[in-house]
Amino acid sequence: MTDSSDSPGLRRRDLLARMGAVAATTFAAGAGALPAAAVGSWDIRTDVLVIGSGAAGACAAIEARTAGAEVLVVESLPLFGGSSAMSAGVVYAGGGTALQRAVGVEDSVEEMFRFISGVGGKHPPLEKIRLYCENSSAHFDWLVEQGVRYQPRLSTGMSVPLDGESLYFSGCELAWPARDIARPAPRGHVPAASGMTGGRVLMEALLARVGALGAQLRAGVSGERLVVAADGRVLGVEVSEAGRRLTIQARRGVVLAGGGFIHNREMVRSYAPELYDCSVPWGNVGDQGMGINMGIGAGAAALRMHQGFAIVPLYPPESVLMGIVVNAFGQRFVAEDTYYGVLGDAIAYHQQGRAWLITDRGSEPPVLQDNFLSVAEGNTIGDLAVQLDFPRGALQDTVAYYNRHARNTEDPLFRKRASLLRPLQGPPYRAWDLSVDKAFFPAHTFGGLHTGLDGEVINSFGEVIPGLYAAGRNSAGLPGAPYIASGLSVGDATFFGRRAGRAAGAVA
Numbered sequence: 001m002t003d004s005s006d007s008p009g010l011r012r013r014d015l016l017a018r019m020g021a022v023a024a025t026t027f028a029a030g031a032g033a034l035p036a037a038a039v040g041s042w043d044i045r046t047d048v049l050v051i052g053s054g055a056a057g058a059c060a061a062i063e064a065r066t067a068g069a070e071v072l073v074v075e076s077l078p079l080f081g082g083s084s085a086m087s088a089g090v091v092y093a094g095g096g097t098a099l100q101r102a103v104g105v106e107d108s109v110e111e112m113f114r115f116i117s118g119v120g121g122k123h124p125p126l127e128k129i130r131l132y133c134e135n136s137s138a139h140f141d142w143l144v145e146q147g148v149r150y151q152p153r154l155s156t157g158m159s160v161p162l163d164g165e166s167l168y169f170s171g172c173e174l175a176w177p178a179r180d181i182a183r184p185a186p187r188g189h190v191p192a193a194s195g196m197t198g199g200r201v202l203m204e205a206l207l208a209r210v211g212a213l214g215a216q217l218r219a220g221v222s223g224e225r226l227v228v229a230a231d232g233r234v235l236g237v238e239v240s241e242a243g244r245r246l247t248i249q250a251r252r253g254v255v256l257a258g259g260g261f262i263h264n265r266e267m268v269r270s271y272a273p274e275l276y277d278c279s280v281p282w283g284n285v286g287d288q289g290m291g292i293n294m295g296i297g298a299g300a301a302a303l304r305m306h307q308g309f310a311i312v313p314l315y316p317p318e319s320v321l322m323g324i325v326v327n328a329f330g331q332r333f334v335a336e337d338t339y340y341g342v343l344g345d346a347i348a349y350h351q352q353g354r355a356w357l358i359t360d361r362g363s364e365p366p367v368l369q370d371n372f373l374s375v376a377e378g379n380t381i382g383d384l385a386v387q388l389d390f391p392r393g394a395l396q397d398t399v400a401y402y403n404r405h406a407r408n409t410e411d412p413l414f415r416k417r418a419s420l421l422r423p424l425q426g427p428p429y430r431a432w433d434l435s436v437d438k439a440f441f442p443a444h445t446f447g448g449l450h451t452g453l454d455g456e457v458i459n460s461f462g463e464v465i466p467g468l469y470a471a472g473r474n475s476a477g478l479p480g481a482p483y484i485a486s487g488l489s490v491g492d493a494t495f496f497g498r499r500a501g502r503a504a505g506a507v508a
């Protein structure tokens with residue numbers, strides 16, 4: 001990397017003057033592409049420039065460096081790690097990983113593929129899913145080689161293990177219809193950590209590796225616009241650092257790894273109004289969609305921008321799932337024992353953001369929880385129905401039907417698992433508001449740039465934009481709606497981040 005100190009950073013005003021009119025951009029100031037002709041001389045030079053220091057960026061940097069490229073990672077915030085470092089660090093892996101084998105879990109690539117492709121939404125290309133599944137076991141080994149530690153212990157709970165276990169059922173594998181589509185296996189791989197600090201542990205290891213390999217990391221530098229040649233090739237990036245505009249040449253390629261856009265409220269409102277209504281934007285403050293807008297500014301296509309992770313954390317404890325969840329018509333609409341990402345998706349996208357958990361004496365949430373609040377209470381189900389203003393008789397019919405079958409451990413509609421299925425049987429009955437704007441209802445985005453198997457960014461005509469790669473939540477990857485398992489986002493970011501970095505680094 002070369003720092004040409006004799007070349008003062010071009011100020012935006014100067015650039016605009018030299019360019020003439022610049023096309024209006026999408027939402028973020030600075031998006032749109034900068035013609036290479038407007039760049040006098042580069043302020044900094046490197047082979048591969050990575051925008052963003054989360055899981056996708058770190059993995060891209062490691063692979064690009066391993067391929068022999070000079071690598072610079074720039075991060076807009078003062079701290080490295082992104083949302084990945086805030087996360088639980090769960091990576092969705094399977095097909096017989098070393099950890100699965102160590103705890104006696106049987107799994108196969110085919111079952112994992114069946115789960116992701118058959119249970120999840122239709123949109124992620126099957127070839128991406130296939131590639132991910134076929135290489136999942138080797139990818140897990142690679143994470144271990146980078147220094148991420150795991151404990152060979154299996155948790156049987158439905159939530160991220162808090163006692164150091166490293167493997168659990170992180171998705172809806174055991175719920176219907178998933179369990180009929182693919183043989184269930186626990187695939188949530190969690191770094192050995194206490195509490196919810198798995199993401200920090202993961203990112204500490206990956207970022208240490210980035211540094212050890214000799215890649216440069218620079219905080220407080222924000223990618224603003226791609227610099228594009230007349231033939232459409234991406235040559236570098238215009239960045240801002242402490243109020244100064246600088247241009248960085250990327251001789252082999254630029255990897256956009258700037259995360260999602262949940263904190264760019266204008267973008268969320270326009271692209272993903274269902275997520276806009278959710279009560280908690282979930283992610284680090286750098287999730288401004290800048291990478292996505294930079295790509296769009298250079299002609300990239302963006303896919304599935306309305307999709308995201310809308311979560312209603314009903315459990316733990318799992319005993320609340322013995323209650324039922326109903327919509328504004330007083331009707332059930334989903335298996336309550338599914339993964340809370342699937343439940344959240346059903347509420348946010350398919351029930352206009354409104355739902356209630358109905359509990360009896362034995363299924364009440366613990367007194368101290370405040371994820372959602374009790375909004376009706378009574379000695380009969382009818383009492384609740386009146387207070388909630390449901391259509392007359394609807395909730396009573398729902399509960400009568402549910403109870404009649406639950407007595408025989410049957411749930412003809414949604415096949416709730418037997419261990420959580422019993423009739424609602426005794427007062428006090430309560431209704432808890434699970435609506436997206438009333439409950440603790442975190443959300444983050446999944447939409448991003450259209451990419452190929454190696455992270456190459458694709459334009460609206462299906463053509464690859466030379467010199468440009470994207471990964472993680474800057475790309476439209478494996479996570480979609482509904483989000484069927486924790487770990488698909490960090491799994492996708494690490495796996496496809498590596499591929500993007502390797503492809504960019506290998507360009508001669």
Ligand SMILES: Cc1cc2nc3c(=O)[nH]c(=O)nc-3n(C[C@H](O)[C@H](O)[C@H](O)COP(=O)(O)OP(=O)(O)OC[C@H]3O[C@@H](n4cnc5c(N)ncnc54)[C@H](O)[C@@H]3O)c2cc1C
Nearest residue numbers: 052054056076082083084087090223259286472473489490
């Ligand atoms: C509390 C929480 C828990 C979660 N747990 C899990 C989990 O266990 N498993 C899972 O799969 N998913 C989880 N997720 C989701 C997951 O963390 C993210 O989807 C994933 O980490 C995104 O990775 P990334 O590398 O694409 O982006 P990030 O990790 O967000 O990294 C992007 C980085 O780019 C920087 N950046 C942005 N724009 C620019 C710019 N213009 N110039 C320079 N830098 C820029 C950002 O500041 C950020 O540091 C969780 C999310 C949250 C909030």
